[in-house]
Amino acid sequence: MSEILQEISELLQIGKAGKCKKAVQAAVDEGIAPQVILDDALLAGMDIVGTKFKANEVFVPEVLVAARCMNKGLDVLKPLLIAGGAEPIGTVVIGTVKGDLHDIGKNLVSIMMQGKGLTVVDIGVDVPADKFVEAAKEHKASVIACSALLTTTMGQMQDVVDAVKASDIAEQVTIMVGGAPINEDFCTKIGADKYTIDGAEAATYAYNICTA
Amino acid sequence: MITIRLLDRDLVKLHYVESAMKLQDILSELNISHDMPCSGQHTCGKCKIKVKGQLSKLSDKERSLLTQEELDNHIRLACFVDVLGDAEITLSHNDLTVLSVKEPRESNYKNTGYGIAVDVGTTTIAMQLYDLATGQLLSESVGINEQVAFGADVISRIQYTIENGNASVKEVLYNQLLIMADKCMHESGVKKIDKWVVTGNTVMLHFYEGLETETISRAPFTPRSLFGRESSIGLNGEKPYLPECIGSYIGADITCAILASEIHKHSNKIELLADLGTNGELVLNNKGRLLCASTALGPAFEGANLTYGMRATKGAISKIRVEDNMLKMETVDNSEPKGICGSGVLDAVRLMLEEEIMDETGRLDEEYSGFGQVVSRHDGLAWQLPNTTIVVTQKDIRQVQLAKSAVFAGIKTLLKEADLQISDIEKFYVAGGFGYYMNVVSATIIGLFPQGLENKIELIGNGALSGAISLLMNANEMKNERAIISNSTEIHLSGKKTFSDYYIDGMLFGDE
Numbered sequence: 262m263s264e265i266l267q268e269i270s271e272l273l274q275i276g277k278a279g280k281c282k283k284a285v286q287a288a289v290d291e292g293i294a295p296q297v298i299l300d301d302a303l304l305a306g307m308d309i310v311g312t313k314f315k316a317n318e319v320f321v322p323e324v325l326v327a328a329r330c331m332n333k334g335l336d337v338l339k340p341l342l343i344a345g346g347a348e349p350i351g352t353v354v355i356g357t358v359k360g361d362l363h364d365i366g367k368n369l370v371s372i373m374m375q376g377k378g379l380t381v382v383d384i385g386v387d388v389p390a391d392k393f394v395e396a397a398k399e400h401k402a403s404v405i406a407c408s409a410l411l412t413t414t415m416g417q418m419q420d421v422v423d424a425v426k427a428s429d430i431a432e433q434v435t436i437m438v439g440g441a442p443i444n445e446d447f448c449t450k451i452g453a454d455k456y457t458i459d460g461a462e463a464a465t466y467a468y469n470i471c472t473a
Numbered sequence: 474m475i476t477i478r479l480l481d482r483d484l485v486k487l488h489y490v491e492s493a494m495k496l497q498d499i500l501s502e503l504n505i506s507h508d509m510p511c512s513g514q515h516t517c518g519k520c521k522i523k524v525k526g527q528l529s530k531l532s533d534k535e536r537s538l539l540t541q542e543e544l545d546n547h548i549r550l551a552c553f554v555d556v557l558g559d560a561e562i563t564l565s566h567n568d569l570t571v572l573s574v575k576e577p578r579e580s581n582y583k584n585t586g587y588g589i590a591v592d593v594g595t596t597t598i599a600m601q602l603y604d605l606a607t608g609q610l611l612s613e614s615v616g617i618n619e620q621v622a623f624g625a626d627v628i629s630r631i632q633y634t635i636e637n638g639n640a641s642v643k644e645v646l647y648n649q650l651l652i653m654a655d656k657c658m659h660e661s662g663v664k665k666i667d668k669w670v671v672t673g674n675t676v677m678l679h680f681y682e683g684l685e686t687e688t689i690s691r692a693p694f695t696p697r698s699l700f701g702r703e704s705s706i707g708l709n710g711e712k713p714y715l716p717e718c719i720g721s722y723i724g725a726d727i728t729c730a731i732l733a734s735e736i737h738k739h740s741n742k743i744e745l746l747a748d749l750g751t752n753g754e755l756v757l758n759n760k761g762r763l764l765c766a767s768t769a770l771g772p773a774f775e776g777a778n779l780t781y782g783m784r785a786t787k788g789a790i791s792k793i794r795v796e797d798n799m800l801k802m803e804t805v806d807n808s809e810p811k812g813i814c815g816s817g818v819l820d821a822v823r824l825m826l827e828e829e830i831m832d833e834t835g836r837l838d839e840e841y842s843g844f845g846q847v848v849s850r851h852d853g854l855a856w857q858l859p860n861t862t863i864v865v866t867q868k869d870i871r872q873v874q875l876a877k878s879a880v881f882a883g884i885k886t887l888l889k890e891a892d893l894q895i896s897d898i899e900k901f902y903v904a905g906g907f908g909y910y911m912n913v914v915s916a917t918i919i920g921l922f923p924q925g926l927e928n929k930i931e932l933i934g935n936g937a938l939s940g941a942i943s944l945l946m947n948a949n950e951m952k953n954e955r956a957i958i959s960n961s962t963e964i965h966l967s968g969k970k971t972f973s974d975y976y977i978d979g980m981l982f983g984d985e
Contacts, residue, residue, distance in 0.1 A: 316853065317853055317867045317868055317871055318836060318867075319834065319836070320834060320835055320836075320871060320874060320980060320981070321977060321980055322834075322977050322978070322980050322981055323834065325977055359691075359692075360691030360692050361691065361692065362692055362965070362967040362968035363967060364968075364973070365973060365976070365977075386968060387692050387968075411628055411690060411691065412628060412629060412632040413628060413631055413632055413635065413687065413690035413691050414690075414691050
């Protein structure tokens with residue numbers, strides 16, 4: 262792999278946003294295709310960070326600073342990717358359910374998914390069930406991901422599942438659930454499609470759904 | 474007449490002596506064989522004992538034989554100390570013994586009869602029985618809140634009541650209070666309780682009255698009642714007074730801790746109060762305006778979430794430090810180490826940072842060998858303490874990072890809201906079960922508290938219970954209670970970007 266791409270990946274892994282952005286521009290100027298820069302440098306770097314996070318080798322703050330790099334790099338690449346007619350891999354709508362204000366976990370999942378090249382629409386916290394459906398329709402999402410951190414709010418996920426099933430996008434959308442009190446059994450019980458234990462698994466699963 | 478309270482494992486014994494006496498002699502009278510290696514010659518510095526109250530002053534010689542941390546934790550040398558007035562001696566570290574409470578401040582002893590003050594903590598219930606006429610403490614009882622059967626934290630207990638109704642949670646608490654009261658009455662010979670004050674966090678008081686708690690658990694966090702009145706649920710025929718709560722997550726226990734710290738009277742000061750238990754409540758006194766917030770502190774520092782975490786009971790490592798190039802550990806009861814409790818966790822993390830067993834991001838150094846070594850386990854890396862099987866895993870460190878950052882971020886957010894700096898804080902009161910045994914230096918080094926507060930800290934023990942006692946003894950205290958409520962505001966940290974940002978920043982170790 263070319264030196265500049267390696268450099269971009271390494272800068273991303275240590276969270277040097279300014280330098281990373283400059284390096285991305287340099288790669289563009291060298292004539293490397295934007296898609297290649299995205300896949301082989303930015304996403305490759307995020308992948309390494311994601312794996313280390315899962316192994317507890319790096320922690321929340323490091324993932325967040327790496328994400329900052331990715332976003333700065335995307336600032337440079339996005340217009341070029343769009344101009345080049347790049348197809349988005351897929352769109353995910355993510356949010357924390359009604360009554361629940363926790364967002365750090367959701368934000369991490371969002372970053373990991375973006376790290377896989379997915380487009381993520383974050384609809385925030387304390388989100389009522391129908392808003393999940395609305396956003397999915399508006400952004401033509403293939404995945405709805407719901408987060409809850411309290412045993413007392415996770416019941417809302419049932420409402421999201423019901424709202425999706427009653428809508429006209431029921432066939433197109435995969436429903437993912439996650440958060441500390443959630444588990445496999447709960448997911449099955451409410452009729453959601455997939456429970457994943459952390460951001461890394463969630464990102465992999467969402468990616469597979471979108472590229473299937 | 475001098476009252477000596479002796480805390481011995483989970484027993485509290487009361488002993489009375491006529492007048493001032495040497496501590497050594499009191500221990501003799503009590504048939505306690507306390508280790509006196511140099512037979513009271515003031516040379517060895519090994520007759521350390523935890524004692525507080527009206528004692529003779531610390532001499533230069535005594536001071537030279539103790540560390541500042543020991544002094545901060547009320548350790549004195551038995552051979553030097555004269556007991557001049559009421560005092561409390563702790564024989565073994567058992568956090569389930571009642572924490573020291575302040576003497577009821579004002580002598581408004583116009584009451585007659587007997588009263589009970591009780592702090593219903595999420596994890597620990599602490600009760601004391603008083604002679605209302607003399608203000609004398611007659612007996613006390615401490616126990617683990619039996620509601621732990623329904624969940625370790627308030628949210629899981631609320632979930633339980635949503636699924637199973639309120640009856641069992643209410644009944645369990647009620648019965649426990651009666652049993653503990655019975656024990657106190659039996660020990661003191663008191664036949665009837667004339668007055669009760671029951672304090673606790675907002676959810677605990679809801680459970681006491683059997684009120685719905687579901688709305689407290691989700692945004693916008695609405696309680697059914699903030700109390701501040703007599704309860705219709707009587708105990709032994711007497712209706713207890715339930716002090717007023719400030720909000721859903723800042724309960725009557727905090728109102729009482731504020732009463733105990735007296736920060737509500739300091740309308741020209743800027744001070745901080747933290748009640749660190751299962752939850753971590755913070756109160757910023759900004760010249761009379763009290764800004765309050767709650768964080769979830771609990772499981773990591775109570776040991777529940779950690780691989781070898783445990784409560785501060787027999788076998789829990791409560792202190793760890795490097796001294797003379799050796800690792801020194803103390804366990805509760807001096808028994809074989811079985812695990813680590815909250816105060817031990819603070820010390821351990823500090824040690825790992827200072828000895829570079831882990832780096833500033835909290836990552837263990839897989840090559841480390843020195844004081845114990847870093848080993849590879851099925852669940853990742855871990856630091857194994859020397860001569861034990863006890864480990865602190867990489868995952869444990871991450872748990873501690875999350876927990877300590879919550880308090881750190883809570884403090885920073887409150888200051889930001891009030892447009893103040895750390896340097897503006899004149900005093901930092903730390904209350905709660907964990908706070909009493911905390912090594913404040915370790916707490917600061919690892920970033921549980923922001924830098925700059927170390928020299929302003931005063932540990933006040935069980936502030937909630939102290940405040941409840943003052944409500945029991947002194948009719949005027951209710952005016953203070955009202956004043957506190959009208960000057961207090963609760964803010965919710967979750968959902969605040971400021972809090973989130975500080976929370977992320979505070980997770981690592983090292984410079985803020």
